[in-house]
Amino acid sequence: GNSVTQMExxxxxxxxxxxxxxxxxxxxxxxxxxxxxxxxxxxLQLLLKATKADDKxxxxxxxxxYRKETTSFHLEKGSVQVxxxxxxxxxxxxxxxxxxxxFGTGTQLKVEL
Amino acid sequence: xxxxIQSPRHEVxxxxxxxxxxxxxxxxxxxxxxxxxxxxxxxxxxxxxxxxVPIDDSGMPEDRFSAKMPNASFSTLKIQPSEPxxxxxxxxxxxxxxxxxxxxxxxxxxxxxx
Numbered sequence: 231g232n233s234v235t236q237m238e239x240x241x242x243x244x245x246x247x248x249x250x251x252x253x254x255x256x257x258x259x260x261x262x263x264x265x266x267x268x269x270x271x272x273x274l275q276l277l278l279k280a281t282k283a284d285d286k287x288x289x290x291x292x293x294x295x296y297r298k299e300t301t302s303f304h305l306e307k308g309s310v311q312v313x314x315x316x317x318x319x320x321x322x323x324x325x326x327x328x329x330x331x332x333f334g335t336g337t338q339l340k341v342e343l
Numbered sequence: 344x345x346x347x348i349q350s351p352r353h354e355v356x357x358x359x360x361x362x363x364x365x366x367x368x369x370x371x372x373x374x375x376x377x378x379x380x381x382x383x384x385x386x387x388x389x390x391x392x393x394x395x396v397p398i399d400d401s402g403m404p405e406d407r408f409s410a411k412m413p414n415a416s417f418s419t420l421k422i423q424p425s426e427p428x429x430x431x432x433x434x435x436x437x438x439x440x441x442x443x444x445x446x447x448x449x450x451x452x453x454x455x456x457x
Contacts (some may be wrong), residue, residue: 264445273347273434273448274386319386329374329438330399331446333386 232257236320236334243310243341251305251318251337253294259325263287263296263303266319268336274319277305310341347449349435355455361423364452367416368437376446377410377420378434386434392418393440425456 237252255263262281266274278287283298292307303320320334348367356362368375376391390400395412403410407426412418422429432453436446 266448273450274436275448276445279445329393329440329444329446330376330388330391335385 232261232322232325232332234320234322234332234334236337239317239336239338241337241339243339245312245341245343246309247341249305249307249310249314249339251320251339253303253305253320253334255301255303255320255322257301257322257325260298261325262323263294264321264323264331265292265294265303265305266321266333268317268319270316277318310339312341312343315339315341347435347437347447349433349449349452351452352450353453353455355457356425357457358426359424360456361421362425362429362454362456364420364433364435364454366418366420366435366449368418368435369439369447370416372437372439372447373415374438374440374444374446375412375418376436376438377418378436379431380434380451381431389420425454427456430454430456 233256235254264279265277267277268274278289280287280296286295294303294305317336317338319336322332324330350365373394377389380386389402390410392412410420432451434448434451436448438444438446
């Protein structure tokens, strides 16, 4: 079945540092890939997505590229801010024609001054 | 649009009581999902509906949990009787389908069963 593996957290960075959160997936077919972010006390919000191989999703300075050859969708940001502190979830879309998402376990990011 | 609306935002109850969580999806969305989030188990899909019909309830933990969607703008998740291990944050999400569509999450209901 489909699955998502995300790097363990927490990740602690200083402000303006470079961020990478690794995400790899296992799936049949060609799923859409998503990154969601959850700020403390809130629900999940879509951060970015990519729907086919080599697509790059981007939003708020975050980027991720759909790499079919390595089955990866790593999240990157060149310079993090304290306000980026949150939990980040990688997710895999349903390849069976439905709309289920398979989520990774989440990676907590803490950005310090 | 107001987004996905959930109520109550917080619920504290005693073991054995019935708990009802409510969700109003985004207007026009034909898929609705219920998730549970805990530290131990992460984010789990409990059940989802398409056009008000339950499609997959394999994630519902046991018979104490039930979910309904009587119309396109309202769904409930009921726990009867509740147990302390049901303490979690319950999220509702909706999407307009299409196979690659984004799910939009509500703010969640934080449930504490004493």
